Amino acid sequence: MKRILLKLSGEALAGDRKMGFDEDTVRDVARQVKKVVDSGKQVSVVIGGGNFWRGRTSGDMDRVKADQIGMLATVMNCVYTADMFRQEGLKTHVMTPFVCGNVTELFSKDKAVEYLENGDVVFFAGGTGHPYFSTDTATVLMAVEVEVDAIYMAKAIDGVYTSDPKVDPNAKKIKSMHISEIVDKKLGVIDLSSAVLAMENNMPMYLFGLNEEDSIIRATDLENYEFGGTIIQADDK
DSSP, X not given: OOEEEEEEOHHHHHGGGOSSOOHHHHHHHHHHHHHHHHTTOEEEEEEOOTTTOOGGGXXXXXXXXXXXXXXXXXXXXXXXXXXXXXXXXXXXEEEESSOOTTSSEEOOHHXXXXXXXXXXXXXXXXXXXXXXXXXXXXXXXXXXHTTOSEEEEEESSSSEESSOTTTOTTOOEEOXXXXXXXXXXXXXXXXXXXXXXXXXXXOOXXXXXXXXXXXXXXXTOTTTSOOOSEEEEOOXX
């Protein structure tokens, strides 16, 4: 895998704080990504906004406005995390599908690919730029558009289980599955629209726990480490 997209959940970056940022967690992510880039891989990043805002649980608020706030939450997350990456010696760019003054760059596939090929880390913030789409959908959309080899989704839980492991002590981790299973069975692993997009474009995904030691390094180096999460395989054409 030479070009990858790393999806980070906002909640995972908040650590035990649950809201905002846990600086030690974000610095550790930056340290790991630096090693991944130094190994020769091209890395792009999408970050959710759940550590600041969850629009779908905002009560009676207009859905469009709630989703717009969520998009801005992802911009804040990317600007903060990109700066942490810079402190680790990485060159970064934050791109959005809408104009944010001089805070971000307007997305361009050609420019994003140029940055990646130069060894820079590109953050895709602001979701798709439209309401009613999750950051899961934005993740797959950007992955397909800039032609990554695979998506790596770092979550607060270390994979997909047969049931909720917090509730069911007998829950078992599913080590491998196909994207079509998520679509056909409407599993809540990722947003359904993102699963359909991934299935149509044969995009593999790797789900793993962010909080495990060197989890990003281990997940993206399968030649030297056994993958401990769940592999969501692209379906055979």
